[in-house]
Amino acid sequence: MKSLNIILLGRSGSGKGTQAELLQDKYSLINIDTGDILRALAKRKDLFGENISKTIIKGKLVPLWLVTYCWLNKMLSLPSDKGVIFEGSPRVLEEAKILEETLSWFSKRKLLVIYLRTSEKEVTNRLLNRRICSKCHREFSLALNPGLKKCSHCGAKLIRRRDDYPQAIKNRMDFFKKNIIPVINYFKKKKMLIEVEGEGLIMDIHEEIVSKIKKHLK
Numbered sequence: 001m002k003s004l005n006i007i008l009l010g011r012s013g014s015g016k017g018t019q020a021e022l023l024q025d026k027y028s029l030i031n032i033d034t035g036d037i038l039r040a041l042a043k044r045k046d047l048f049g050e051n052i053s054k055t056i057i058k059g060k061l062v063p064l065w066l067v068t069y070c071w072l073n074k075m076l077s078l079p080s081d082k083g084v085i086f087e088g089s090p091r092v093l094e095e096a097k098i099l100e101e102t103l104s105w106f107s108k109r110k111l112l113v114i115y116l117r118t119s120e121k122e123v124t125n126r127l128l129n130r131r132i133c134s135k136c137h138r139e140f141s142l143a144l145n146p147g148l149k150k151c152s153h154c155g156a157k158l159i160r161r162r163d164d165y166p167q168a169i170k171n172r173m174d175f176f177k178k179n180i181i182p183v184i185n186y187f188k189k190k191k192m193l194i195e196v197e198g199e200g201l202i203m204d205i206h207e208e209i210v211s212k213i214k215k216h217l218k
C-alpha cells in the first residue's frame with residue numbers, strides 16, 4: 001500500500017498540533033514543520049538568517065521559494081515511501097498548489113487534506129485563556145483551571161504567549177479567513193477534503209478523523 005500523506009488545516013487554537021501528533025503516530029508519518037525548519041535557519045549568523053528572523057518577528061510570511069526549499073530539503077532526506085504530514089503549511093493558495101505538485105513529484109499521490117473546523121468565538125476564547133509554562137512549555141487553560149499561576153508539572157511560572165492577546169488573535173483570525181478558507185475550498189472542489197468538528201474531546205476528534213480517512217480511502 002502506498003503511504004498516506006496529510007495536510008492538516010485549522011485556525012490557531014483549533015488543536016491542530018495535538019491532532020497532528022496523534023495522526024503521525026497512527027499512520028507513522030513524518031511531520032514536516034516548516035516553522036521549525038525556519039526557526040533553525042533563523043539562527044544562522046548571516047544576512048540569510050537575519051532576514052528570516054526579521055520576517056518571523058514581524059509576523060510576515062517568508063517568501064514562497066524559501067518554504068518550498070524547506071519541504072524539498074526535508075523530503076529529499078526521507079525514504080521515498082515514507083508518508084508525511086503538514087500542519088503549518090500551506091498558508092496561502094499559491095503555496096497549496098505548489099505543495100500539491102511537489103508531493104506528486106515525490107510520488108506522494110495519496111494526499112488527504114483535513115480541516116479541523118472550529119468557530120472563531122471558540123478558538124478566541126481558548127487562546128485568551130491559554131497559558132504556557134515558562135520552563136517546560138506545557139499548555140494550560142485558565143478556563144479549565146481558573147486562577148492557576150504555576151505549572152502543575154514542574155512548578156514554574158505560567159506565562160501568556162505574545163500572540164495570545166486580543167489584537168494578535170484577531171489578526172490571525174482575519175488571516176485565516178482571507179488565506180486559508182480559499183485553500184480549504186480549493187481542496188474541497190478537488191474532493192480531497194475531510195471536514196471534522198474540532199470542538200470536543202481530543203480522542204473523540206481523533207477517532208472521527210481516522211474513521212473519515214478510512215471511508216475516504218475505500
Ligand SMILES: [Zn+2]
Pocket residue numbers: 133134135136137138151152153154155156
Ligand atoms: Zn512546567
